[in-house]
Amino acid sequence: MASLLSPVLRRLRGLRRLPGLPRLAAEMPLRARSDGAVAGPLYSHHIPTSPLQKALLAAGSAAMALYDPYRHDMVAVLGETTGHRTLKVLRDRMRRDPEGAQILQERPRISTSTLDLGKLQSLPEGSLGREYLRFLDVNRVSPDTRAPTRFVDDEELAYVIQRYREVHDMLHTLLGMPTNILGEIVVKWFEAVQTGLPMCILGALFGPIQLSAQSLQVLVSELIPWAVQNGRRAPCVLNLYYERRWEQSLRALREELGITAPPVHIQGLA
Amino acid sequence: MAAPKSCALWSYCGRGWSRAMRGCQLLGLRSSWPGASLSARLLSQEKRATETHFGFETVPEEEKGGKVYQVFESVAKKYDVMNDMMSLGIHRVWKDLLLWKMRPLPGTQLLDVAGGTGLAWVLGDAEELPFDDDKFDIYTIAFGIRNVTHIDQALQEAHRVLKPGGRFLCLEFSQVNNPLISRLYDLYSFQVIPVLGEVIAGDWKSYQYLVESIRRFPSQEEFKEMIEDAGFHKVTYESLTSGIVAIHSGFKL
Numbered sequence: 001m002a003s004l005l006s007p008v009l010r011r012l013r014g015l016r017r018l019p020g021l022p023r024l025a026a027e028m029p030l031r032a033r034s035d036g037a038v039a040g041p042l043y044s045h046h047i048p049t050s051p052l053q054k055a056l057l058a059a060g061s062a063a064m065a066l067y068d069p070y071r072h073d074m075v076a077v078l079g080e081t082t083g084h085r086t087l088k089v090l091r092d093r094m095r096r097d098p099e100g101a102q103i104l105q106e107r108p109r110i111s112t113s114t115l116d117l118g119k120l121q122s123l124p125e126g127s128l129g130r131e132y133l134r135f136l137d138v139n140r141v142s143p144d145t146r147a148p149t150r151f152v153d154d155e156e157l158a159y160v161i162q163r164y165r166e167v168h169d170m171l172h173t174l175l176g177m178p179t180n181i182l183g184e185i186v187v188k189w190f191e192a193v194q195t196g197l198p199m200c201i202l203g204a205l206f207g208p209i210q211l212s213a214q215s216l217q218v219l220v221s222e223l224i225p226w227a228v229q230n231g232r233r234a235p236c237v238l239n240l241y242y243e244r245r246w247e248q249s250l251r252a253l254r255e256e257l258g259i260t261a262p263p264v265h266i267q268g269l270a
Numbered sequence: 271m272a273a274p275k276s277c278a279l280w281s282y283c284g285r286g287w288s289r290a291m292r293g294c295q296l297l298g299l300r301s302s303w304p305g306a307s308l309s310a311r312l313l314s315q316e317k318r319a320t321e322t323h324f325g326f327e328t329v330p331e332e333e334k335g336g337k338v339y340q341v342f343e344s345v346a347k348k349y350d351v352m353n354d355m356m357s358l359g360i361h362r363v364w365k366d367l368l369l370w371k372m373r374p375l376p377g378t379q380l381l382d383v384a385g386g387t388g389l390a391w392v393l394g395d396a397e398e399l400p401f402d403d404d405k406f407d408i409y410t411i412a413f414g415i416r417n418v419t420h421i422d423q424a425l426q427e428a429h430r431v432l433k434p435g436g437r438f439l440c441l442e443f444s445q446v447n448n449p450l451i452s453r454l455y456d457l458y459s460f461q462v463i464p465v466l467g468e469v470i471a472g473d474w475k476s477y478q479y480l481v482e483s484i485r486r487f488p489s490q491e492e493f494k495e496m497i498e499d500a501g502f503h504k505v506t507y508e509s510l511t512s513g514i515v516a517i518h519s520g521f522k523l
Contacts, residue, residue, distance in 0.1 A: 047474055052461050060469035073472050150474075 043155040045148040054081045057151065066206060069181075073147055079199035080151040080161060086197050087157040093236050094160070100239035107159055108243050110143050110166040120246060128253055129246030132173045139179040143169060163238060164195065170242050173250070174259055175230070181207070182215055182266050186223045193231030195238075222263040233258040322419060325482030334419045341476045342417075348471040349386070355466055356477075364515050365412060368441045371508075371517060372408060381406045381431065383424075384414025397423040401431045408432075412441040416487045425500035432522040438502055443484040444493070444509060444516035451512045459484070490516050 041048060049057065058081040065074040094100030108114070120129040136142065146165045149158040168187070175190060177183035185207040192200035208216055234257040245253065254260075320331040329337065345352065353361045374380055383396055394400045396411075396418050409428045418424045428438050446452040459481040467477025488496065490507045493516075497505045502520030509516045 050461065053465055056462065056465040057468065060465055064469050071472070074469065077468065 042153065043149075043158055045150050046153075046155070046158070047150045048153060049081075049151055054151065057081045062202065066209070069210065072145075075199065075203065076147050076165070077151065078202065079165075079197060080149060082198040083161060084152065084154075084157065086195065087152065087154075087160050090164070090195060090197075090236075090238060091157060091160050094238055097236065097239040099241050100236070103163065103239070103241055104156070104159070108241070109162075110169075110243070111146075112142065112144050114243075115143065123246060126249050126251065127246065128173070128242065128248050128250050131250045132170065132242075132246075135169065135173045139172075141169065141179060160238070164191075164197070167237060167240075167242065170240075171237060174237075174254060174257070175227070176262050178266065180266075181211065182219065182223070185211075185219065186227050186262075186266075189224050189227040190231040193228050194234065194236065218264060218266070223266070226260070226263050230257075230259050323486050325479040325486065327482075331419060338417045338419075341479050344473050344476045345471065346386075352467065352471055352477075355470060356463055360511065364441060364510055367510060368410065368412060368439060368517055371519065372410065372437075372439055374408065378408060379406045379433075380408045380410065383409065383411040383428075384417070385412075397427060399427045399431050403430050404433045404436075405431050406433060406436060408437050408439065410439045410441075413443070415440055416442055416483055422496060422500065425497055425502075429501045429522055434522055436522045438497065438518075438520040438522070440493075440497075440518045441515060442493075442518070443487060444507075444513050445489040447509065447513040455512075455514060490518075493518055 057077055061074040061077040061081065064071055065078060068074075091104070094104050117133065120133045123130040143166065146162070146168075149162050152158040152161055168191070171177075171187050171190060172179065172183065175187060177186050185204065188200055188204040188207055191197070192204040208219060211219065237257070321328050322331045322334050323329075324334055324337050372380075381401070383399075385391070392400060396414070397420050409432050411424075411428075415421055415424055425438075432438065446455050463481050464474045464478045467480075468474040471477075487493070490509060490513070494505050494507055497518055497520045501522065503523050505518065505520040507516050507518045
């Protein structure tokens with residue numbers, strides 16, 4: 001049992017107390033497990049899982065997400081249980097970039113408690129902040145619906161995937177995509193190319209299964225090529241400190257990233 | 271007491287609780303905050319921080335009732351489908367066997383505790399039942415007593431509300447007697463069940479609590495002794511499915 005716990009203890013000693021970081025693992029209740037799996041949680045909400053459990057979760061969540069597309073929590077679980085290797089690559093990419101490294105250091109979070117909605121409202125039209133707020137209003141979504149990470153066994157990587165999730169709405173704003181099924185698939189294609197996360201790739205490939213023939217036609221002929229092109233051209237979107245760019249004009253940001261206007265207006269489709 | 275309908279009752283046995291109970295006075299008791307109110311009073315008197323188990327966690331005793339309540343609030347919606355998925359429908363066989371043992375007849379005054387729903391139901395606390403003494407012919411509790419904070423009090427209450435000659439029957443998870451099956455059962459319990467809970471019900475933690483609370487429950491023999499301590503006689507048990515569950519029976523004389 002001691003040999004199983006020592007990697008956990010090493011990680012515990014290595015933790016730094018950062019603003020926005022969930023409670024230190026040392027404060028977490030330790031649970032004895034009869035299956036001998038790693039005992040202590042590494043961050044708030046962390047549920048340590050064995051390789052078998054991760055495999056079962058990955059398979060189960062994939063099946064359930066296909067069966068019931070409203071189970072967004074299953075998409076999140078799929079991402080967490082299949083993303084470990086890719087998250088490391090993303091984290092290293094963030095470390096090498098000055099803006100990304102700051103994000104890793106400061107760990108900003110996007111939620112109604114951390115956003116100053118009044119300030120965003122007062123920003124000029126066409127600014128990132130104002131357009132992001134408009135996107136939230138028009139699509140009637142809130143930044144608070146992102147579930148906390150649970151199945152990633154590394155607290156820094158847990159933050160990376162959390163950041164990816166919270167940045168998703170930013171991508172909608174940048175790409176000008178609505179939150180209907182077609183818009184979500186387009187954003188998934190962009191994310192798949194940008195991040196390489198297995199969950200994004202699976203979502204991009206299997207999402208279109210339920211589309212009508214007409215939507216599928218538009219997707220394949222125009223939207224996917226556009227999303228892939230932009231995804232490859234743009235630098236890593238996780239390296240953008242959005243919270244410091246609220247005043248930046250959306251158009252200027254798009255130019256900076258090389259993101260072009262969508263080829264078709266898809267609000268009425270899907 | 272009329273006997274002629276007993277044959278008809280048996281033919282309904284395989285189809286579920288409520289039909290088999292037709293003709294009997296069935297009262298279901300939904301446990302609310304088992305033990306919470308009683309233990310809070312005790313604590314203020316004794317001014318001692320007592321702790322108990324909540325699955326594999328240790329919690330202050332006065333918190334257990336509330337935590338158990340939250341678990342069942344959380345699982346209520348998908349309770350039936352989860353039971354079927356986790357036990358592959360075998361829980362229905364266990365419950366049928368309990369009924370078979372019970373052989374209820376028309377006119378039997380039966381109290382089913384922690385039943386969730388029933389024909390006529392009352393909200394109460396298993397450790398402090400809202401009934402007079404010597405009222406029921408049969409007291410049953412299926413997969414409920416494991417979650418009570420003070421099992422001994424629930425047993426005492428069961429004894430109190432039963433008529434002399436009345437029977438106590440408990441269907442509950444127990445200890446597996448075969449070492450190989452035990453390992454497979456542990457593997458299934460800890461590796462598969464919380465995953466099922468997460469995928470089907472979006473709730474890992476409640477099902478983690480479920481499998482942990484099963485390990486915390488006394489063995490067949492220990493539980494038999496507890497039932498005897500509460501004053502019951504002719505206490506016997508029958509293990510089912512290699513001891514995954516057991517039916518304990520006792521009589522009030």
